[in-house]
Amino acid sequence: MKSEKETTKKGHTYVQWAAGIIANSIAFTYAMQACWISPVAKVLQSKSSPTGAPLSDSTLGWVASALPITAFVFVPIFSFLADKYGRKTSILIMAVPQTLCWVLKLYFASTTSLVIARVCSGIAAGGCFNVVPMYNKEISQDNMRGAMGSLLIVACNMGILIIFALGAYVEYYTVLYIVAGIPVLTFILMLKCPESPGYLVKIGKYDEALQTLAFLRGLDEDDKSIQNEVNEMKKDDEFYKTMPPLSMIVILKDRAWRKAFIIAALMNCVQTLSGNFALVSYGVNILKASGVDLDAELMTLTFPAVMLAGSFLAMVAMERVGRKVLLLAAYLVSAASLAAVGVVMQQPPGSVPAWLLLAAILGSMVAFSCGVMPVPYIVMSELFNIQIRATLMGFVAAQGWGLSFALLAAFAPITAAFGMYANFYFFAAVQLLGFAAVLVLMPETRGKSIEQLETELKIK
Known part of the structure; x- marks a missing residue:
């Protein structure tokens, strides 16, 4: 046997x-x-x-x-x-x-x-x-x-x-x-x-969810791990169906869900106010204004190439160091890099080594692509259970787009009134606030079930 x-x-x-x-x-x-x-x-x-x-x-x-x-x-x-x-x-x-x-x-x-x-x-x-x-x-x-x-x-x-x-x-x-x-x-x-197995369970298509999950995992439908995973989703679905309709007011009355939403909204806000769009849009001009003589087209391609490298680094690091550690490190590097950009922009052209400004810009871009940008989306999907995921992620995404539009509208007037360097000091300050908020509020989500995370949020 x-x-x-x-x-x-x-x-x-x-x-x-x-x-x-x-x-x-x-x-x-x-x-x-x-x-x-x-x-x-x-x-x-x-x-x-x-x-x-x-x-x-x-x-x-x-x-x-x-x-x-x-x-x-x-x-x-x-x-x-x-x-x-x-x-x-x-x-x-x-x-x-x-x-x-x-x-x-x-x-x-x-x-x-x-x-x-x-x-x-x-x-x-x-x-x-x-x-x-x-x-x-x-x-x-x-x-x-x-x-x-x-x-x-x-x-x-x-x-x-x-x-x-x-x-x-x-x-x-x-x-x-x-x-x-x-x-x-x-x-x-x-x-x-395939459709998401979780969504199939949510609409009552349990057999199809079982088949889909087995297909995704490369296992048989009668495999214990597949059966257990679908049973857990069914149990959660049956529990939430006993509750009243989950409006935004009902969701925010729940302590764990409310805290998860606050954490997600804060991360999204810090992400939007990270200064990355300004560096991608004006990075070449900032370098030229500071006396750095580099080929404009080469630098225009260098910036997205560095961000792509940062996002590949995130794929490797995400499961090894965890979401929280990666995000905290990214916030610190981003804050230091953005502050350095602001300081250098206030100096007379040529008075600061060219490599310092370039390193600060690239450091900010790596931090953005490695942690500031990807971690919030992963953490949000892990903190919100399937019954509230679409609603809360929608609210957070809407907040991000609204803030992006406001930032685009305010960037030029702030630059005209105080100088472009003032924007980068502001972005750096926001990253430090994000560091403090995540350090205090956010639990590590790597490898944890939604039940474990909701329990942590209730008692934290």
């Missing part, structure tokens, strides 16, 4: 990785569409602009601002869709406006079409940072939640690097032809991906 150890099937993770990569290609396209305007700004503002006339700075600003405004509006819509029709269906829906965005730019070149295209990208962005992290968490086994969750940021940074590289060296319309098919491919491949 064979022992239980001999007859137990080991399973695999490649289906989880494949589904995760396909789902996160939505974030890849989002990043390309969000940053597309930067490398093509010179073309759009030239006499040979595809729109027929050069775009002014103010017009370009209005085109750019359409994305965060639209995303803010569509966050609650995608939260509803994710709970009503599923995570997979919501991701499929996102691919449609992403495709329209590229098509409009290809075949209807005008200022109006650019705004509409930007709105289309904003529609998908409204679900990118709440639905995709949910899907990542719900299809992955416990020992790879951190690495799987980091895929979102890897995809974003890869998209930024590729669109900047294409924009720098490839003709305007050729770029659009190259990237237009990516969301179509995402849609086709996503049709083959």
